[in-house]
Each structure stands twice: as C-alpha cells, then as structure tokens.
Amino acid sequence: MTELDRLREPIADASPALWAALSPLGRRVAFPPDIPFQAAEARGMRYNGTIGQITDGAGRPLALPAVAEALALEQAASDRALLYSPVQGILEVRAAWRRWQRRGVDRALPSSQPLVTVGLTHGLALAADLFGGEGRAIVVPAPFWGNYRQTFGVRTGARIVTAPAYRDGTYNPLAIPEALAGEPAGAPAVAILNLPSNPGGYMPTTSERSALLTGLLAEAERRPLVVLCDDAYAGLVYEAEAPARSLFWDLIGRHPQLVPVKIDGGTKEFSFFGGRVGFLTFPFEPASKIAQALESKVKCLVRAVVGSPVATSQVLLHQALMAPDVEEQVEAVRRRLGRRYLVLREALQSVDSGLMRPLPFNAGCFALLELASGLDPEALRQRLLARHDTGVISIQPSYVRIAFCSVKADDLPELVERLARGAREGRVR
Ligand SMILES: Cc1ncc(COP(=O)(O)O)c(C=O)c1O
Incomplete structure (x- = not known):
C-alpha cells in the first residue's frame, strides 16, 4: 500500500x-518520510545526526549572542525560538x-x-x-x-x-x-x-x-x-x-x-x-x-x-x-475597540442618508457604508486623499470601509465629518 x-x-x-x-x-x-520526518523519529537519540541545524551537539542552538540578546528570552524559550519548529x-x-x-x-x-x-x-x-x-x-x-x-x-x-x-x-x-x-x-x-x-x-x-x-x-x-x-x-x-x-x-x-x-x-x-x-x-x-x-x-x-x-x-x-491574565489583556483590547465602535456608530447617525448609509455593524474592526447611487467609492476615496487628509478603503460597486480599529475614538467624528464633506462635494459636480 x-x-x-x-x-x-x-x-x-x-x-x-x-x-x-x-x-x-x-x-x-x-x-514525505524525508528529513523532518526522520529527524522527528530520532529526537532524544544519544547520537542524532539527522537534521541540518547548527547546534552544540547536544540539541542547543549555537546562537549568535546578538540574536539571542535581542530576543531577551530565558534560555529554554530562547533555544526553542532559535531552532527549527516541527x-x-x-x-x-x-x-x-x-x-x-x-x-x-x-x-x-x-x-x-x-x-x-x-x-x-x-x-x-x-x-x-x-x-x-x-x-x-x-x-x-x-x-x-x-x-x-x-x-x-x-x-x-x-x-x-x-x-x-x-x-x-x-x-x-x-x-x-x-x-x-x-x-x-x-x-x-x-x-x-x-x-x-x-x-x-x-x-x-x-x-x-x-x-x-x-x-x-x-x-x-x-x-x-x-x-x-x-x-x-x-x-x-x-x-x-x-x-x-x-x-x-x-x-x-x-x-x-x-x-x-x-x-x-x-x-x-x-x-x-x-x-x-x-x-x-x-x-x-x-x-x-x-x-x-x-x-x-x-x-x-x-x-x-x-x-x-x-x-x-x-x-x-x-x-x-x-500569562495568567491573558484573557483580561485580550478583553482590554476588545473594550477599547468597543468604545471606538460606539463613538463611530454615534457619529454616523448624523450623516445625511442621501449621501450614504451605514450597513449594520456590531463587531470586528470595520464599518461598511453603502454610498447613494451616483457616488463612486473610488472617486470619493481619491477626493478624501487629495483634499481632506483622510484615508478609507473603497470597495466596488458602492461601498467604503472605515477601519475604526486604527483610529483614535476622539478622531472618529472628524473622520466621519470629512467623509461626508467629500461625498457632498462628489454630489455637486
Ligand atoms: C477576513 C480576514 N482573513 C484573514 C486575514 C489574514 O490574516 P493574516 O494577517 O494573519 O494573514 C485578514 C487580514 O486582514 C482578514 O481580514
């Protein structure tokens, strides 16, 4: 077989x-049953001449101090970080x-x-x-x-x-x-x-x-x-x-x-x-x-x-x-993004629905806005770059995406204001 x-x-x-x-x-x-396979089988052998990894002959890396010091890890972790992963x-x-x-x-x-x-x-x-x-x-x-x-x-x-x-x-x-x-x-x-x-x-x-x-x-x-x-x-x-x-x-x-x-x-x-x-x-x-x-x-x-x-x-x-408190650390990031989400949601309520409407959002890093017909997302994006010092992502045929994960909560209302201004300018042309 x-x-x-x-x-x-x-x-x-x-x-x-x-x-x-x-x-x-x-x-x-x-x-394939080649080098990593055979090296894995030989792990722990007294004499292990399988893998092309430069070591001290007893399984530890011959680390350059400049690399090991940059990692600032205790020895076992440093060794694992410097050798091949399975x-x-x-x-x-x-x-x-x-x-x-x-x-x-x-x-x-x-x-x-x-x-x-x-x-x-x-x-x-x-x-x-x-x-x-x-x-x-x-x-x-x-x-x-x-x-x-x-x-x-x-x-x-x-x-x-x-x-x-x-x-x-x-x-x-x-x-x-x-x-x-x-x-x-x-x-x-x-x-x-x-x-x-x-x-x-x-x-x-x-x-x-x-x-x-x-x-x-x-x-x-x-x-x-x-x-x-x-x-x-x-x-x-x-x-x-x-x-x-x-x-x-x-x-x-x-x-x-x-x-x-x-x-x-x-x-x-x-x-x-x-x-x-x-x-x-x-x-x-x-x-x-x-x-x-x-x-x-x-x-x-x-x-x-x-x-x-x-x-x-x-x-x-x-x-x-x-880390014993890793869940709290991850939760702290979520809460911080959650605040930006609330600020953005609030700011978007004041945008003229004749220009764009936010699609429902409640999670992740982004809000997606659907532009009113006649507004081109790429033209809007270009106008925001050229005139309003503002970057968003354009998605055809009719969307722009705001990454609130990378904008301070306090800056979000102004970003929305500029977005709306850019859209209004697109309308009057
Ligand atoms: C939906 C989705 N999947 C996958 C990825 C890719 O993640 P990674 O940077 O780990 O490759 C991204 C990154 O933006 C993403 O938005």
Whole structure:
C-alpha cells in the first residue's frame, strides 16, 4: 500500500464528503518520510545526526549572542525560538492554542490539534490547496475580503461565487445557499464564513445565526460542503444580541456532508500582526485516524512551501497564552475597540442618508457604508486623499470601509465629518 492509499482510507471512511471535496492536489499530498520526518523519529537519540541545524551537539542552538540578546528570552524559550519548529508547529503552542479556542466549548465537540500556519493567509492558502482547484465553486457573501480571490481563484483556478451579504440594508443569513442555488446538486463546494466579517464588521444575532445554520444544513443535503470558518476577528463583538462564539463549533457533527474547518490565529486575536502565527483546525479528535491523515497532507504542503513555520513568534505567542491574565489583556483590547465602535456608530447617525448609509455593524474592526447611487467609492476615496487628509478603503460597486480599529475614538467624528464633506462635494459636480 502506498502512503497515499494509507491516507485515503481513514479520510474516505470517516468523512466521504471530505474526501469528495478534496482537490486533485489535496488528494495527492502526503507528508514525505524525508528529513523532518526522520529527524522527528530520532529526537532524544544519544547520537542524532539527522537534521541540518547548527547546534552544540547536544540539541542547543549555537546562537549568535546578538540574536539571542535581542530576543531577551530565558534560555529554554530562547533555544526553542532559535531552532527549527516541527512542520506542524510546536506542540506546546498547539496545545495552548487549542485550550484557548475551546474556552467555554462543550468537551464532547471534537477538534484536532491545530496546525500552525504562517498567519491566517497561509491557513487559507492551505485550505485552498486542499479544497480549491480548477472550477471548484468557492462561495462567499459579497462584499468580501478581496484576498480570497487571490488565494482561491488566482492561485488554484477555483470559481468565486457570490450572493449579497446584505439585502435592503440588513444582514442576509442565507447568502451562501442563495449563491449555490445555480450549482448542480451533488457537486462539492466550499463556503467561506468570515464572522465577525471583513469588510462588514458584522456578527449575526441569535436569530440570524440560527437561520444561517439552518440554511447551511439544508445545503449539505444537496452536496458535500466544506465550510471554512475564517475566524480572524474572533471575540471582537460589541453587542450582547450577537453571540461571540465561532460558528465552527455549531457546525461540528451536524450533518455528514458538512465539514467545518477553522482558520484563526494570533494576528488580530492577540494583536500580534507581525508574528504571523495562524492555525488550521479540523473537526476531528486529535488521535483519530482522519485527523492524522489530514495532518500528513497539510504538513506536506507546509513543507513544500515554507519549510516549517516560524519558531520565534510561536514562542512569543506561547508566552502570551501562558500569562495568567491573558484573557483580561485580550478583553482590554476588545473594550477599547468597543468604545471606538460606539463613538463611530454615534457619529454616523448624523450623516445625511442621501449621501450614504451605514450597513449594520456590531463587531470586528470595520464599518461598511453603502454610498447613494451616483457616488463612486473610488472617486470619493481619491477626493478624501487629495483634499481632506483622510484615508478609507473603497470597495466596488458602492461601498467604503472605515477601519475604526486604527483610529483614535476622539478622531472618529472628524473622520466621519470629512467623509461626508467629500461625498457632498462628489454630489455637486
Ligand atoms: C477576513 C480576514 N482573513 C484573514 C486575514 C489574514 O490574516 P493574516 O494577517 O494573519 O494573514 C485578514 C487580514 O486582514 C482578514 O481580514
């Protein structure tokens, strides 16, 4: 039996839908039994001449003092930061992130040991390699974070299929099944669920959430459906009516044809943007054969593209995860953004609805505004740069996005004022 056959069986047995949804690339990858594999097997050997890592001969790095001093870590952490990470990530970091993800989650819900990725973008690219590919439908409510186009469409040839995330100014929880209505029954599809959303800054309320789940389960009656939960903004929710918990947990084990996959990480959750520590998590117990088979596939892709993830930033994230007051620290950031959210919401109330209207927002880092017809978002953006010393993001055909996460609360009313002025000028031309 080849290594590929060995991986096929546990996946196809435990989740035929997941096997059906794998791309040709996803099917053919398997972690090769080469250097990292053999080095891992030799760990702890008295004489270990496996890996091309420069050490003192007893497992410790021959660190340049200039690098070690810059890290300012105690010795064990410094050693771990300077040596190669395992391809799947440092075990302690994975275990600590798993505990972090599972705060308040029912113990009975299975989830794998998260695999470490180089930021969430890399986690999404790995998911694209596994489940994308030529012609595959990737469904995403629009407007969406534009990089999905590159990650799934440009890189793998998948087709981006959209439906409106908002209808008549309210959130549309059925966007994914609506977008899939025209796709032939039985054809596997991938849906991206990015909540809290970018660019929307929205987390569904309890009733919207249940409509969304019902819609996805109904869609799974029609086809194998992989739901990628892009939880970049996990936890950043400012209204009690919207449960903050990731939809990943609500989708596990709900339908044999529906496989949720979680992509998250330290980027926004820990304000550790430059660290590039992301995670990819499957809805299976760590010791299960299917989790191990998927891990082998992901490790093959990681090894082929980045070799192994960055050890240094994993060690830093681990230190943060082990801090006794880490939850309070994360909560302090959320509260600070929550105040900006309130100030922005208030400021937007005074904007002339003949110019633009804010779409509902209650979470994450952004507010999305829909411009009145006749106003072009890109022209408005250019005018704000040229005349009003103000930067926002334009999104076609009719939106601008304000990132309140990067503006002081006290500056937000003036930003809104300038935005409105720029729009008024666009009107009179
Ligand atoms: C929705 C969403 N997903 C993923 C990412 C990428 O995160 P990272 O910087 O960790 O690659 C972002 C970053 O802006 C994002 O907004």
